[in-house]
Amino acid sequence: MKEIYNSFIDVIFPKYCLVCDNIIYGHEQYLCLKCEGGIPYGYYNLGTENPVEKTFWGRCKIDVAGAYMKYRSDSKYASLIKNIKYDGGVILANDLGNKYGKWLKSNHVIDDSFDCLVPIPMHPKKLKKRGYNQSEEIAKGLSYSLGIPIDINVLKRDIYAESQTKKNRFSRWENTRDLYALNELNHNYSHIVLVDDVITTGSTIESCVRAVHQFTDVKVSVLALGFTL
Numbered sequence: 001m002k003e004i005y006n007s008f009i010d011v012i013f014p015k016y017c018l019v020c021d022n023i024i025y026g027h028e029q030y031l032c033l034k035c036e037g038g039i040p041y042g043y044y045n046l047g048t049e050n051p052v053e054k055t056f057w058g059r060c061k062i063d064v065a066g067a068y069m070k071y072r073s074d075s076k077y078a079s080l081i082k083n084i085k086y087d088g089g090v091i092l093a094n095d096l097g098n099k100y101g102k103w104l105k106s107n108h109v110i111d112d113s114f115d116c117l118v119p120i121p122m123h124p125k126k127l128k129k130r131g132y133n134q135s136e137e138i139a140k141g142l143s144y145s146l147g148i149p150i151d152i153n154v155l156k157r158d159i160y161a162e163s164q165t166k167k168n169r170f171s172r173w174e175n176t177r178d179l180y181a182l183n184e185l186n187h188n189y190s191h192i193v194l195v196d197d198v199i200t201t202g203s204t205i206e207s208c209v210r211a212v213h214q215f216t217d218v219k220v221s222v223l224a225l226g227f228t229l
């Protein structure tokens with residue numbers, strides 16, 4: 001009965017693949033089978049001097065880093081990340097985070113010293129407008145499959161640094177690294193994992209790691225959904 005009902009729903013409200021726009025069916029969530037099979041996985045096994053880890057060499061101290069997908073803004077798969085950011089894609093963010101966590105677990109590349117997942121904080125104004133922080137939603141999916149708790153209090157956006165940056169537009173680029181600050185760190189933590197949506201220049205992560213290491217030598221690792229090569 002449920003299947004008949006689902007097919008009925010498919011006819012009345014067809015869903016479309018986020019990547020190719022073809023109609024998808026009940027058992028397919030947001031990608032058709034063909035697009036699901038073609039995801040440009042980035043994996044980059046943790047701790048193997050992969051391209052994600054190399055991005056931070058000489059910039060800040062990262063223990064291990066990895067990303068689920070290779071990301072290019074002109075790739076048809078870019079729509080997955082865009083949907084997470086701009087179309088209220090909470091479920092998509094949860095699901096991709098969960099899938100990445102499952103992959104890490106089944107390939108035994110996850111470090112059991114990870115104490116918590118720390119989503120990159122969003123500017124309060126932006127958070128109010130969007131209604132959710134996509135990094136936190138990705139972290140929820142990762143947390144579900146990895147069984148590692150989320151701590152949203154470790155980092156904060158440094159609003160003061162940001163307003164100073166805006167005042168002096170000539171030093172805007174130099175100051176990107178000061179946009180985050182350490183807020184509250186549980187003393188029991190020895191290894192925290194930053195969670196981001198896409199790593200492009202790496203400056204956001206660099207800013208966060210510097211903010212943390214200014215006050216403590218806790219180990220910092222990074223998990224992201226996308227990585228731009």
Ligand SMILES: [Zn+2]
Pocket residue numbers: 017018019020021022031032033034035036
């Ligand atoms: Zn498709």
